[in-house]
Amino acid sequence: AGPPPPSRDASTLRPGGTGGATVATLATVTAKLRPLFWQTVAQVPEESVWTGVGPPVTFDAALLERRFALADARGKSAKNGANGHPIPGEESRKKLRVLDDRTSQLLAISFNKLPPAEQLTNVVDNLETFPEGLSAPEAIMALNTAFLDQRDAVEQLRHMELQESDLGQLDVPERYLWVMGHKPLIAAKICSGALILGLAPELPEWRQACERVMRGCQKLKASTLVRKCISTCLAVGNIMNRGTTRDGARAVVLPDGLLKLDELKGQGESEGTSGQSLLDFVSEAIVWEEVMSVRCHEKRLELHREAQDLHDALNAAKGVCLMEAETSCQKIMAMARKAHGNLIQESTVMDQSVARLNLRVQRIMKEAKETSEEVAKAKGELKQQMEWFSAKANISSQDWLSSWVQFLELLAAAILRIKLPAELPLPPQPVATQPARQELKDVTNRCGVASASPKVLESKAAMQLDDDERIEVLLARMAQAAVPGDAAPKPATRVEVKTSRLMPATTGSTSTSTMRGNVVPMNTRVPML
Numbered sequence: 001a002g003p004p005p006p007s008r009d010a011s012t013l014r015p016g017g018t019g020g021a022t023v024a025t026l027a028t029v030t031a032k033l034r035p036l037f038w039q040t041v042a043q044v045p046e047e048s049v050w051t052g053v054g055p056p057v058t059f060d061a062a063l064l065e066r067r068f069a070l071a072d073a074r075g076k077s078a079k080n081g082a083n084g085h086p087i088p089g090e091e092s093r094k095k096l097r098v099l100d101d102r103t104s105q106l107l108a109i110s111f112n113k114l115p116p117a118e119q120l121t122n123v124v125d126n127l128e129t130f131p132e133g134l135s136a137p138e139a140i141m142a143l144n145t146a147f148l149d150q151r152d153a154v155e156q157l158r159h160m161e162l163q164e165s166d167l168g169q170l171d172v173p174e175r176y177l178w179v180m181g182h183k184p185l186i187a188a189k190i191c192s193g194a195l196i197l198g199l200a201p202e203l204p205e206w207r208q209a210c211e212r213v214m215r216g217c218q219k220l221k222a223s224t225l226v227r228k229c230i231s232t233c234l235a236v237g238n239i240m241n242r243g244t245t246r247d248g249a250r251a252v253v254l255p256d257g258l259l260k261l262d263e264l265k266g267q268g269e270s271e272g273t274s275g276q277s278l279l280d281f282v283s284e285a286i287v288w289e290e291v292m293s294v295r296c297h298e299k300r301l302e303l304h305r306e307a308q309d310l311h312d313a314l315n316a317a318k319g320v321c322l323m324e325a326e327t328s329c330q331k332i333m334a335m336a337r338k339a340h341g342n343l344i345q346e347s348t349v350m351d352q353s354v355a356r357l358n359l360r361v362q363r364i365m366k367e368a369k370e371t372s373e374e375v376a377k378a379k380g381e382l383k384q385q386m387e388w389f390s391a392k393a394n395i396s397s398q399d400w401l402s403s404w405v406q407f408l409e410l411l412a413a414a415i416l417r418i419k420l421p422a423e424l425p426l427p428p429q430p431v432a433t434q435p436a437r438q439e440l441k442d443v444t445n446r447c448g449v450a451s452a453s454p455k456v457l458e459s460k461a462a463m464q465l466d467d468d469e470r471i472e473v474l475l476a477r478m479a480q481a482a483v484p485g486d487a488a489p490k491p492a493t494r495v496e497v498k499t500s501r502l503m504p505a506t507t508g509s510t511s512t513s514t515m516r517g518n519v520v521p522m523n524t525r526v527p528m529l
Contacts, residue, residue, distance in 0.1 A: 107173035110142035117175035131193030144194035154181040188342035209320040210378040216317030217385040254389040283414035311408035318401035329372040336365035
């Protein structure tokens with residue numbers, strides 16, 4: 001039964017640190033204090049701390065009353081009358097609840113910005129700008145979600161057979177669920193409003209996301225820089241792998257194979273240190289070829305911009321989850337079909353507001369279908385590109401794009417690290433062999449040309465005189481040159497050339513070409529003038 005209560009004498013308080021102030025007793029504490037919500041023990045064991053806990057220490061009851069007195073409520077409660085006293089029967093009335101405490105509390109917060117449940121029907125029916133006219137679109141979506149998720153609670157409310165005038169007996173969330181369960185047209189309108197405000201705005205975003213995926217795939221496939229990187233890396237890699245089982249590779253997994261080049265480091269200038277990577281080596285070779293082809297330093301920056309642009313395009317594409325986009329489109333189409341069917345079924349008279357709402361739902365349904373087709377197209381394009389570039393088996397599209405982004409970031413950085421000299425060197429000139437040089441000298445002497453510059457003798461045209469078209473051009477130019485024994489040069493005329501492939505001189509086979517009355521043996525090599 002517990003320890004006996006302290007006697008009245010033990011409850012008399014002695015003076016504390018108040019300097020001789022009047023000491024209050026427990027009997028004098030008459031004000032209502034703030035309650036302490038603790039859990040009591042009904043059956044106190046005989047052997048426990050409570051059997052010998054001892055008397056309480058002295059404390060100032062007056063100070064306790066001042067500090068912990070229960071303050072009066074500010075203002076009058078809505079349940080009280082004009083004189084501040086409770087309305088008869090109001091305190092005894094309890095709110096009916098079919099939801100658990102936590103769910104009821106969360107829904108009450110979500111429905112806080114909605115019109116009162118008793119006025120929801122009038123607001124939805126009479127508002128011409130529904131659902132945008134409501135100040136809280138997120139509350140509309142929350143109400144529709146609660147109506148779909150709390151089917152059991154809605155059924156319980158239907159079986160209660162409450163009238164609309166009895167909504168005050170229900171807790172706040174249950175009132176809204178009662179309205180949704182007993183007025184199907186309102187539920188259909190709320191569903192349409194949630195579709196328009198919540199899910200439909202995702203469709204343009206998914207279409208833009210699909211465009212980013214398509215654009216990134218197309219840029220990757222059309223990039224000449226990527227093609228040069230792939231071909232050069234394959235050639236360099238086969239040289240590096242000579243004598244191994246990986247020698248003579250015709251293709252590698254991309255972009256994983258390209259990333260391996262950055263992992264392989266060369267020897268540094270000092271012993272024991274690592275130098276540039278194999279990717280730096282390949283990048284330098286590509287940059288030098290491109291720069292020397294136009295002999296302009298700006299070409300290096302153009303290559304860097306190309307790599308950076310492609311990096312940005314694929315980086316934007318990798319953040320798109322096409323599976324999520326496909327699921328979202330299917331969900332929107334299903335919800336739109338349901339809202340359309342409910343509006344047609346529950347509206348006995350298709351008034352202007354319902355017709356306008358139904359038309360918007362149909363447009364959303366069509367847009368969701370088109371977006372779903374765009375998603376399927378983007379998935380097909382991405383799958384095709386992964387097969388085109390020999391992607392790793394069972395890799396997700398997002399991981400594959402992320403690997404390309406990583407490689408392009410490394411490539412752009414490698415291009416920037418390349419240092420070009422202020423003055424570019426001259427391109428290497430092809431050198432003619434010694435027999436070809438002597439033969440060219442003999443021909444120029446016989447044709448009456450006093451001297452030929454070394455550039456002419458070593459030119460690319462002189463090395464390729466076995467081409468019929470170049471021989472024809474050469475003879476046409478020589479027609480304007482002076483030949484010993486001729487008169488003054490005549491204007492150049494069209495020369496008809498009969499040629500044959502050059503044969504060795506030992507065969508004795510020759511062919512002739514008529515040019516201003518002179519015969520030129522065709523088994524001789526003639527310089528380009």
